[in-house]
Amino acid sequence: MTAPLDDLLQRNRGWAAATEARSPGFFSRLLKQQSPQYMWIGCADSRVPANELVDLAPGEMFVHRNVANVVVHSDLNCLSVMQFAIDVLKVGHILVVGHSGCGGVTAALADRRIGIADNWIRHVQDVRNRHQAFLDGVAAGRRVDALCELNVIEQALNVCQTTVVQDAWSRGQPLAVHGWCYGLHDGLLQDLAMTVADPAQAAGAYERAIAAVQRRYGAAA
Ligand SMILES: [Zn+2]
Numbered sequence: 001m002t003a004p005l006d007d008l009l010q011r012n013r014g015w016a017a018a019t020e021a022r023s024p025g026f027f028s029r030l031l032k033q034q035s036p037q038y039m040w041i042g043c044a045d046s047r048v049p050a051n052e053l054v055d056l057a058p059g060e061m062f063v064h065r066n067v068a069n070v071v072v073h074s075d076l077n078c079l080s081v082m083q084f085a086i087d088v089l090k091v092g093h094i095l096v097v098g099h100s101g102c103g104g105v106t107a108a109l110a111d112r113r114i115g116i117a118d119n120w121i122r123h124v125q126d127v128r129n130r131h132q133a134f135l136d137g138v139a140a141g142r143r144v145d146a147l148c149e150l151n152v153i154e155q156a157l158n159v160c161q162t163t164v165v166q167d168a169w170s171r172g173q174p175l176a177v178h179g180w181c182y183g184l185h186d187g188l189l190q191d192l193a194m195t196v197a198d199p200a201q202a203a204g205a206y207e208r209a210i211a212a213v214q215r216r217y218g219a220a221a
Helices: 003-022 026-032 076-088 103-110 117-130 132-136 140-161 163-170 199-218
Strands: 038-043 061-066 093-099 176-182 189-191
Touching: 003 026, 038 076, 061 076, 076 093, 076 163, 093 140, 103 117, 103 140, 117 132, 117 140, 132 140, 132 199, 140 163, 140 176, 140 199
Parallel strands: 038 061, 038 093, 093 176
Antiparallel strands: 176 189
8 A cells, every 4th residue: 555545545534534523424324325316427527526516415416427528329337327317316407517628628629639538539529510610710719618618518418318318208207407517717617508307498408508608709809
């Protein structure tokens, strides 16, 4: 065992003791039940830790993270997490959360080769290509953040189109999908207004959210 990892284990013991002291019986209660209301689909970036950003304790949010918060229809990992969250835990909200200055989005925008992840980031390049004409008109220094927001909206739409979400809606289970973007510079989450609680709302919400990004970033001057 190396010294730095000993430090982590020591921090863990301190955290567990402090948590139990603050809320006696905390861990034994969690042991009996996991009933989060939220599922988070976010970027793997270490600067965007899901629970901390929304000040939620263990047990309150089900989390899936990958490079650039991508939701691919054939990704059994993400789909499995989503199905468990929806069918078993019955979360009421799925949050797709991107962040400003995302490295995956930056690489996608610039066609930068970084390795195996090129194939994953290809999905973000699809988003870039879909909105290429708009992105070309955005000031160069803001283009990454514009694509970060567009990517959130597109991935949130993908969530809406998955069989697990469609099945939940068709059986009348309350479930809302949201698109948010986190600002690395100020620590604030922004609601991109891509909120869908019913399949009939998806297309309209998507159009409005995309139009709002275009308004925010449209003036290149
Ligand atoms: Zn990222």
